[in-house]
Amino acid sequence: MLSQNHLHVSLLYIVLLTGTKYGCGGGGCGACTVMVSKYDQLNNRVLHYTVNACLQPICTLHGAAVVTVEGIGSTKTKLHPVQERIAKAHGSQCGFCTPGMVMSMYTLLRNKPHPTMEDIREALGGNLCRCTGYRPIIDGFKTFCDVRVVEMMTPGKNDCVLNKYLIPCQISEELFHMDNVLPLDPSQDLIFPPELMIMGKKRACGSLCFQGDRLKLISPVDLTNLLELKTEYPEAPVVVGNTTIGINLLTFQLFVIYLLCVYVHAGVSMGAVCTLSSLKDEMERAVREMEAERTRGYQALLQTLRCLAGKQIRNMATIGGNILSANPKYDLNSVLAALDCTLQVMSKENGTRAITLNEELFTGFGKTALRPDEVLLSIDIPYSKPWEFVSAFRQAQRREFAFSIVNAGMKVLFREGTNIVESLNIYYGGVGPTLVKVGRTCQKLVGRSWGEELLADACRLLEEEVELSDSAHGGKVEYRKTLTTSFFFKFYMQVLQELRERDVNVCLLPLEYLSALKPFKNEVPQGHHSFQLVSNAQSSQDPVGHPMMHQAAFHQATGEAQYYDDIPAVQGELFVYMVTSTRAHAKIINIDPSEALGMTGVVTFLSAGDVPGQNRRMLFNNPEELFAEEEVSCVGQIIGAVVAESREQARRAAQMVKVTYQDLLPVFFTIEEAIQHQSFFDPKRKLERGDVGKAFETVDQILEDEIYLGGQEHFYMETQGLIAVPKGENGELELFVASQHSAYTQEVVGITLGIDSNKITCHVRRLGGAFGGKVMKIASLSAITATAAVKTGRPVRCVLERGDDMLITSGRHPFLGKYKVGYNNDGTIMAADITYYSNGGCTLNESLAVTLLHMDNGYKIPNLRGRGLVCKTYLPSYTAFRGFGGPQGLMVMESVLHEVAVKCGLPPQKVREINMYREEECYTHHKQLFSPRDMLRCWDECLDKAGYHDRLQAIQQFNTSNRWKKRGISAVPMKFGVGFSKGFFNQGAALVNIYKDGSVLVAHGGTEMGQGINTKALQIASRILKVPMSSIHIKETCTGNVPNAAPSAASFGTDAVGMAVKDACEKLMRRLKPFMENHPKYTWQQWVINKHPPGYKKVNIMMGPHTDMDWENSEGPAYYYFTFGACCSEVEIDCLTGDHKNLRTDIVMDVGRSLNPALDIGQIEGGFVQGIGLYTIEELQFSLEGVLMTRGPSQYKIPALCDVPPQFNVHLLANAQNPHAIYRSKGIGEPPVFLASTIFFAIKEAVAAARRERGLGDSFPLSSPATAERIRMACEDQFTEMAPSPKKGTFKPWSINI
């Protein structure tokens, strides 16, 4: 039953089941994927397709069946094979993306029970995963492909590997097996409801009208009815796919109309409401069935459609909607306009008229020349003429599932049999607020011969005609200008090639140019894995060391796994929504919530004055206000909060709270500005070994340079939030919270409310990803929500929307590394002096420079000095993120190595080898003793397994034969400290209960956030107690069971928790032992019953060895131990567009003796892919006013399936040991992120190859991330020269590098 308030609401909020997840609310992540089935009258069949529930208005589903993940299988009845296989293949870590993945695959199988790998790639293109790195998901799903493909990938077992240090051991490549999996049986699938079939066959069911309190939605019965409605309500939008209108559906009416696609004699006429998927199908059919010459335009369209959005969006979005959205970043208009398409539009008053799709149709951003009462009926896409050539181009931040930065459609018609241009059409999108036709350029080229002179003139003309001011909206101005000429150059070459193939006398295209014409092919990642098998002596019942499946994977795959926002509404529950600052630095003059308070459903408004205890959160004596009281110091700072009966009411009311500010000075955001203002937090840290100053006097060469690294958003799939439930008695409060440090949350809430921690209980069952982002800010949100609960006396829920989460909670610190390095001509680095400036934002938070501790990586630089300065700026405070300073610190050091190699003219890998730690006993720059032996083993094995030296040669060969595509390869070693440098955090606690029935309940202080800490804890408990894992249960993390736990962070969670569980279980077993020995024939249950009660419960706290840093004297055991690894990656770049493709990655990682190779390899792959995002794609953009503009997956791109190297091999180092941690294992959560720097340096190598050909130096600046824009602009050539950078200070840039 729909309530009136639900009319405009998407399917996501109506489905009161837990499997369909909110990840972004804008179609950008796929977490909400469901299958919709509809009866298709035209073809008399049922269509099954995926949609994003978050964009699917509930009213548009009349007559449709919706299947969610719960509908296809469950752990209570039977799993669906898709659910079973993703789980068994280790494709579910935090599990938040898993139901969406399952539904995409399920729908594919409904339509095609024997899919190809390409089908799977296409089906999953619109689903993001932040944890796994996608490879295991593919591994699970590819078992549905042809037997041949599966066989090819069936893993095996290597009997024996003899490594040069230690004993032989058995190596396995089998992370999972599918021996006893359920077969796919389509006959078991849900049938389309017969009543809907009958309804569908009856044709139109009459006009439908949905009337809400603010909204009226009308679904017209037919075209006549639609036209009447459009006459009556001309301002009402026609909502079809709703992918542009989306959550802005705050309009008055809804019309739905379905027109079908038909062939007509002069081309294809597509009904305006045909989806992009059906457009693609039609184009493919036409290309298949007709002569190639007639379908050139369709081929161009297909080129664009293949990477336009994801499958779900293409299933919903319509061609008419794409055109009429009049958004120049949408891809179709430039191609359709180049093809001279005609639109058929119709109104009741004027009937039908045809209009040409060209630049005149678009009167402004989002505006067209259609009259308000007109609707678009269809689009006629003509066949190509015999001497016509067409191409489409697009370049986006990410190759797939991303809006284009610039797109283009180009068509040229030649006089028959010649290279004389008869007509030329060139359209660009993304270079202005509307579609741009370069008419003057085209006109001047008519009648000219297609040759080099034309090319030169065309580029000059394009440069003159494409007007893009230096301050243009969207920024990237030089890049966008360069793309316009580069695209044309590609078009020129394509056409030249085709003319030659037709024996037209045109100039010869050099062979090495040809690869520029081939777009990168997207492939699915596959890989080889190897790990050491447990010894033959280990009991077959003992699960430690085996690749056990994530303990909750089945529940995650069926949607039964509960996250905080899946907890059903508690009686009387309210919703809280934050009111945030819109100014970066200002005095708060007044906060006026009166209008908000007068709105329906609003219960109260909170601000600093409502906090019963202290309005601040402390971390190591650094306070941070919960609500800004007098001043704001960043955009996004919380000022107040509205509490209302529903999410929507709270959201709307929050926008009505009026805050009056008085701007204050100074205000600045960038590291550069902070240095000018000398605005740094204390303490400023320094580490030093040797005598740096003296060493500089003796070296052959000195180099000074810098590298900038941008920040990163956590983009965990589950946004932050909680439910606070007052218990009524003694002021007790329960919190169900997405925190990876529940003890800290408990403490902060207590201080805020002025009550003792013993009255506050935090429960955390699991997190949908965290990556360090759910340690600090969630405590503030919890304190505010708890305040709301206490003030109202009712339960209160807080769920941050994706945009608010990105704005308020912030992420990884941007860094600027400035260095001076002294080296000898043979590549030996004798001295380095590095200053790390990090942008800490407006409060210190956790920003203290741990970077310095990582700075030496695996290199023994005898004289090394590092300074760490945390810049205080007027931005939201930066916080912990996987690796916490490591990925930045290590990256700066690798830049030093890279640049020294370039200057010495040596291969970078050689310079790395020359400078590595090599002695058995080495000391870090902070005087911590370690052995680099396993790092060196990882390095050698990695280069060997990757075939580095052979491939280096092949790459050189490739680069010589290809002018516009270049390849690069890079390898780095890694030494990464594990544990907290503040020793008291290195502790874990566990509570083990053994019940009389023999079952065991383990509780620990760690947080399950996908890394598999619970699975490992179960493996450990099972080993000690000698009971199967199935008899041991872990329910949740609860401050009531395990108090004062440390955060699950610093790669240390399993070490700490694992030891505590082991210790607790061992103590219990010691108590049971005498009894067991006396009754050897008893079962476990009998032992437990008889020994009860003293043997049933054990709480254990385990303290790790002391770590501490003496910063004054640059010494101290900062870490428990070091995790080592090495990685080698190869990439290919397109020098004309800046696009790049990751080709292959090989990782060898030392995780000690892995507790669970599947989970460890999962962490390595997932961390690495997150690193791909950090170093190559993910770019945060801030306005000049300090406003974060990238606030969702549409603007901020994390790696998708297309970014994972198709060859992705991960090997765990055999015979590795670690005496310091549980069962000789090592922490692995954080280290792999840095390994993706190999992709960055491989890109740099590839760019250098391009520059060398132009006689440019190998040494050039490249900031991280190496985005398409940066790659393109670094490949300087005649096209970049035409778009020079404007002088700093002469214009107002659209965004700033903070």
Ligand SMILES: Cc1cc2nc3c(=O)[nH]c(=O)nc-3n(C[C@H](O)[C@H](O)[C@H](O)COP(=O)(O)OP(=O)(O)OC[C@H]3O[C@@H](n4cnc5c(N)ncnc54)[C@H](O)[C@@H]3O)c2cc1C
């Ligand atoms: C996550 C995501 C990724 C995307 N990626 C891309 C991409 O890479 N490239 C790209 O080109 N696009 C992309 N899009 C945009 C998408 O293609 C368009 O949103 C879609 O085509 C619009 O169609 P719709 O049916 O959903 O339009 P709606 O949102 O329903 O409507 C859009 C507008 O068109 C009007 N309209 C629609 N049909 C008619 C009609 N028949 N007569 C009169 N007016 C009409 C509506 O009134 C409204 O103003 C993406 C969208 C999302 C959400």
Ligand code: FES
């Ligand atoms: S929540 Fe629907 S796509 Fe992200």
Ligand code: FES
């Ligand atoms: S498992 Fe995919 S987002 Fe966590």
